[in-house]
Amino acid sequence: MTTPKKILIVDDQPEVRELVHVTLEEGTYQLLMAENGDQALALARSELPDLMLLDIQMPGGQYDGLQVCRQLKAAPPTRDIYIIMLTAKGQDWDRRLGNEAGADDYFVKPFSPLELMLKVDEVLL
Amino acid sequence: MCSLTTSHAPVLIADDDPLIRRMIRSVLELDGWQTVEAEGGAEAVRLFQRLSPGVVLLDVLMPGMNGFEACEQIKSLPHGDETPILLVTALNDIDAIRRAFALGADDFISKPVQWEVLRHRVRRLMQVHELKAIVAQERLASEHAHFRELEQFTMSISTQFIDLDPTDVDRRINAALQQIGEFLAVDRSYLCLYSNNGLQVNNSHEWCAPGVEPKQHMLQNVPAMLFPWWHDRLSQLESIRVSSLNELPPYVRAERKFLEARGSRGVLIVPVSTKGRLAGFIGLESTRTEKLWLEQDVVLVKMAGEIFVTTLEHKRTEEALQSNERELRQITDTMLDAVYRADATGTIEFASPSCWHVFGYPPESLLRASVYQHVHPDDIETMRAGMFNTGNAEHRYLHASGNYIWLETLSNLIFTEDGQIEGIVLASRDISQRKRAQHELQELNRLKTEFLSTAAHELRTPLTTIRGFSEILLSRRLEADRQRRYLTMINEQATRLGRIIDDLLDISRLEAKRNLTLVTDPVDMGELLARLLSAFQEASPHHRFILERCANCPPILGDAVRLIQVIENLLSNARKYSPGGGTVHVRVSARDDVVHVSVRDEGIGLTPDEQEHLFEKFYRANASNTAVNGSGLGLSISKLIVELHGGSIWAESESGKGSTFHFTLPLMMPILNPEEEPETYSVEKPA
Numbered sequence: 178m179t180t181p182k183k184i185l186i187v188d189d190q191p192e193v194r195e196l197v198h199v200t201l202e203e204g205t206y207q208l209l210m211a212e213n214g215d216q217a218l219a220l221a222r223s224e225l226p227d228l229m230l231l232d233i234q235m236p237g238g239q240y241d242g243l244q245v246c247r248q249l250k251a252a253p254p255t256r257d258i259y260i261i262m263l264t265a266k267g268q269d270w271d272r273r274l275g276n277e278a279g280a281d282d283y284f285v286k287p288f289s290p291l292e293l294m295l296k297v298d299e300v301l302l
Numbered sequence: 303m304c305s306l307t308t309s310h311a312p313v314l315i316a317d318d319d320p321l322i323r324r325m326i327r328s329v330l331e332l333d334g335w336q337t338v339e340a341e342g343g344a345e346a347v348r349l350f351q352r353l354s355p356g357v358v359l360l361d362v363l364m365p366g367m368n369g370f371e372a373c374e375q376i377k378s379l380p381h382g383d384e385t386p387i388l389l390v391t392a393l394n395d396i397d398a399i400r401r402a403f404a405l406g407a408d409d410f411i412s413k414p415v416q417w418e419v420l421r422h423r424v425r426r427l428m429q430v431h432e433l434k435a436i437v438a439q440e441r442l443a444s445e446h447a448h449f450r451e452l453e454q455f456t457m458s459i460s461t462q463f464i465d466l467d468p469t470d471v472d473r474r475i476n477a478a479l480q481q482i483g484e485f486l487a488v489d490r491s492y493l494c495l496y497s498n499n500g501l502q503v504n505n506s507h508e509w510c511a512p513g514v515e516p517k518q519h520m521l522q523n524v525p526a527m528l529f530p531w532w533h534d535r536l537s538q539l540e541s542i543r544v545s546s547l548n549e550l551p552p553y554v555r556a557e558r559k560f561l562e563a564r565g566s567r568g569v570l571i572v573p574v575s576t577k578g579r580l581a582g583f584i585g586l587e588s589t590r591t592e593k594l595w596l597e598q599d600v601v602l603v604k605m606a607g608e609i610f611v612t613t614l615e616h617k618r619t620e621e622a623l624q625s626n627e628r629e630l631r632q633i634t635d636t637m638l639d640a641v642y643r644a645d646a647t648g649t650i651e652f653a654s655p656s657c658w659h660v661f662g663y664p665p666e667s668l669l670r671a672s673v674y675q676h677v678h679p680d681d682i683e684t685m686r687a688g689m690f691n692t693g694n695a696e697h698r699y700l701h702a703s704g705n706y707i708w709l710e711t712l713s714n715l716i717f718t719e720d721g722q723i724e725g726i727v728l729a730s731r732d733i734s735q736r737k738r739a740q741h742e743l744q745e746l747n748r749l750k751t752e753f754l755s756t757a758a759h760e761l762r763t764p765l766t767t768i769r770g771f772s773e774i775l776l777s778r779r780l781e782a783d784r785q786r787r788y789l790t791m792i793n794e795q796a797t798r799l800g801r802i803i804d805d806l807l808d809i810s811r812l813e814a815k816r817n818l819t820l821v822t823d824p825v826d827m828g829e830l831l832a833r834l835l836s837a838f839q840e841a842s843p844h845h846r847f848i849l850e851r852c853a854n855c856p857p858i859l860g861d862a863v864r865l866i867q868v869i870e871n872l873l874s875n876a877r878k879y880s881p882g883g884g885t886v887h888v889r890v891s892a893r894d895d896v897v898h899v900s901v902r903d904e905g906i907g908l909t910p911d912e913q914e915h916l917f918e919k920f921y922r923a924n925a926s927n928t929a930v931n932g933s934g935l936g937l938s939i940s941k942l943i944v945e946l947h948g949g950s951i952w953a954e955s956e957s958g959k960g961s962t963f964h965f966t967l968p969l970m971m972p973i974l975n976p977e978e979e980p981e982t983y984s985v986e987k988p989a
Contacts, residue, residue, distance in 0.1 A: 193767065196767060289769070
């Protein structure tokens with residue numbers, strides 16, 4: 178019996194957090210929430226989730242999503258967390274920024290919850 | 303018998319027989335002549351050269367060079383021609399006599415010499431010689447005197463043409479023609495010039511002696527080939543001397559008719575050339591008598607002609623130069639760009655009047671200064687590179703007002719004939735406005751891009767919820783209360799999205815209006831606020847609204863609808879940010895030249911960071927608080943509206959202690975009397 182996979186959801190908008198929560202609740206995942214960059218870093222380091230859904234723009238707090246991603250990817254064990262960036266900006270250079278920060282994947286808002294679910298299942302199962 | 307006793311030239315006696323020599327000597331010396339002896343022909347020639355005797359006696363029969371040879375030689379020497387030679391021949395030697403005369407001897411005497419005859423002949427020859435000498439000397443003297451006169455005359459003419467003002471030239475030429483005419487005693491003197499192509503001739507200046515008819519009109523732009531004979535000779539720079547009409551060959555018809563028509567009996571035409579080409583000619587005519595033209599007359603006239611033509615050319619060049627300068631000055635006077643010229647060291651030699659307009663300094667103050675004077679130190683290199691490479695540079699310049707302006711300077715190097723840099727010509731234009739506009743445009747573009755990307759972000763956020771939850775609802779069966787909840791969220795977010803879009807459109811419309819004048823009517827802010835506040839009080843059960851207003855607020859000029867938008871925004875913010883309820887205190891007063899409105903709440907207040915970004919687009923203070931929802935555009939719209947009215951808006955706040963928002967609007971007319979204390983109204987709920 179495998180331990181359930183842990184997913185950390187980070188977004189400053191409560192509606193978005195709820196949306197992602199609802200999207201993933203049918204799966205056998207343990208869902209954790211964070212509101213800003215600081216919380217995200219703390220939780221990621223203490224809980225070591227298997228996957229993170231990380232919003233790029235997060236006003237308030239010291240770090241935005243890119244910085245969080247860069248920090249986590251800089252060293253083990255957080256380096257192994259699969260990080261999917263969520264963002265409202267879909268320009269090419271935003272993608273590149275995401276790539277440079279070390280993100281593993283990228284979803285542009287408004288995204289399709291079904292697609293997101295399929296992706297998560299693909300990564301974790 | 304010797305009447306001529308004072309110093310005479312000696313008599314040269316040449317004979318190989320010394321005895322004969324002695325005898326001739328003593329005879330002649332008795333008559334008072336000085337004598338010199340020569341042994342032979344060669345010595346005679348030598349002594350002749352040295353002593354210039356008055357008469358030479360040569361014995362024909364001499365060893366070595368004989369008398370004939372000596373005679374021949376002496377005659378070919380200078381003065382030999384003039385000196386009488388007496389050959390002493392043998393009696394009845396006809397051949398000798400003939401030969402003697404053939405060789406130029408003047409006389410002969412045959413041996414045995416008859417002394418009386420000898421004395422007589424010597425005396426006569428000496429007289430002749432001396433008379434000739436006197437005549438020659440007098441002629442020389444008179445020629446010399448004449449030459450002197452000529453020289454002085456020539457000098458006086460040419461002096462008159464030194465440093466001549468171009469406007470004086472014609473007058474001088476006419477005066478000179480008169481002087482020449484009078485000096486050479488002619489009746490008419492004139493100057494004719496050829497056209498540039500050499501095909502036409504024009505009589506430009508003429509002088510006539512009193513009583514002589516002017517004939518200048520006869521030669522006004524006539525074809526040169528009318529006088530083919532003359533033209534042919536003039537083209538070869540040959541002077542034409544016609545002392546009397548009879549001299550003219552019969553086939554020379556045109557010229558003869560011409561002279562007859564003018565009443566001329568003799569004419570001297572001297573060509574004048576410039577740069578090796580025929581430029582014209584000077585004519586001298588004698589109407590009363592025929593005239594003998596001397597070589598020195600031709601020389602004088604030729605010189606005068608050259609002076610005339612050179613002077614006229616100089617005048618033409620001067621006039622062209624002045625006209626060019628005038629044109630240039632006209633251009634630079636009316637130009638708006640600063641035009642200036644510097645020498646090879648970069649020192650300004652000339653600065654146009656427009657320099658004042660562009661640089662702010664008077665042109666005179668720029669002379670003798672460097673072109674780099676007043677140029678911004680960081681831009682000197684740029685300007686230098688422009689001057690020597692591209693001919694174009696943009697740089698800053700310290701205007702006389704004390705500010706730096708941007709200039710565009712175009713320049714052109716001036717080179718000497720051998721390729722050295724002689725100087726540089728520059729033109730500078732003030733492009734400060736253009737630069738400012740460029741910067742503004744760049745800034746505007748940047749802001750626009752930023753705005754668009756932020757706007758897109760703001761639009762996507764509610765959309766995420768709408769799309770996401772609707773897809774969830776469609777793909778799953780959820781319990782009824784969750785269904786209801788998500789549908790409500792979708793609904794709310796859709797509404798919010800609509801509001802954001804409205805605000806975006808509003809802002810873009812208002813921003814476009816920045817450069818247009820608002821439609822304005824007089825508005826009483828006190829009245830406006832009173833009305834709005836009662837409506838707000840009705841809709842806000844948890845808050846209390848108090849209004850303090852002046853009794854008769856002086857009107858402002860403005861757009862009432864837009865101003866309502868501002869007040870509603872401020873009131874709504876006040877309510878939003880004091881979620882626990884409380885009092886909202888609104889004050890309207892008039893002071894000096896503005897109306898001042900303030901809205902104070904007792905809510906959560908603002909941090910210094912929030913205050914800094916308050917009026918930025920999409921900025922939402924305390925955004926994580928879900929009660930605070932809005933587009934984040936309200937305050938930036940309000941700011942736009944207030945500023946379009948010519949007023950200002952700002953906020954005062956302390957975190958946790960509430961906020962006060964202020965704005966002012968300019969009055970239609972400034973207040974002259976100090977303001978009265980505003981009255982306080984409580985805006986009560988209707989009963």
